[in-house]
Structures are given as C-alpha cells and as structure tokens.
Amino acid sequence: MKLRDKIDFSSVVTVGNHSFISLNLANTIPEDMIEGILHILDRFEKVRGLINGWFLEKRMIEINHARSYRGGTDIVGIWVNHRAK
Numbered sequence: 252m253k254l255r256d257k258i259d260f261s262s263v264v265t266v267g268n269h270s271f272i273s274l275n276l277a278n279t280i281p282e283d284m285i286e287g288i289l290h291i292l293d294r295f296e297k298v299r300g301l302i303n304g305w306f307l308e309k310r311m312i313e314i315n316h317a318r319s320y321r322g323g324t325d326i327v328g329i330w331v332n333h334r335a336k
Contacts, residue, residue, distance in 0.1 A: 254287030
C-alpha cells in the first residue's frame, strides 16, 4: 500500500484554515517520501481547499548520541495552512 492510500482524511484535525494530517512514519528519510507527501497534499487540496503553505513535523532519532537526519527521522505529520473550500 502506498503512503497516499494510508491517509484517513476523516482523522485530519482542522481548526479554521489550519489542519494537521497525522502520518506517524517511524525511522524514515523524508527525501524518500517526496512523491507520497505530494500526493497526500494533492488529495488534501481537492477535499479541503487550496493550500497556502505546509511543513513536516519531524522528530530526529538519536544514534550514538549524535543527531542525524540520515540516520532516520520520525515523520509525525503535515501541518497545512489552507483556504476554506
């Protein structure tokens, strides 16, 4: 199953024109998720309205007390600013 198919848009938290899409992807490299993330944003925009901006909520994983994005990152979700549809 692709990343874009795993998102349940009924669980998206929205207040006004701001939303959070929960992903909970453990030990990933964000650059490897580009296509899936863009598909999620495309689906979101079709359902919720035009996106003005977005960013990933990430949590770095510590390896041997050294922080490293290449060692892996937990992608918690996507924060989205959008217009109402």
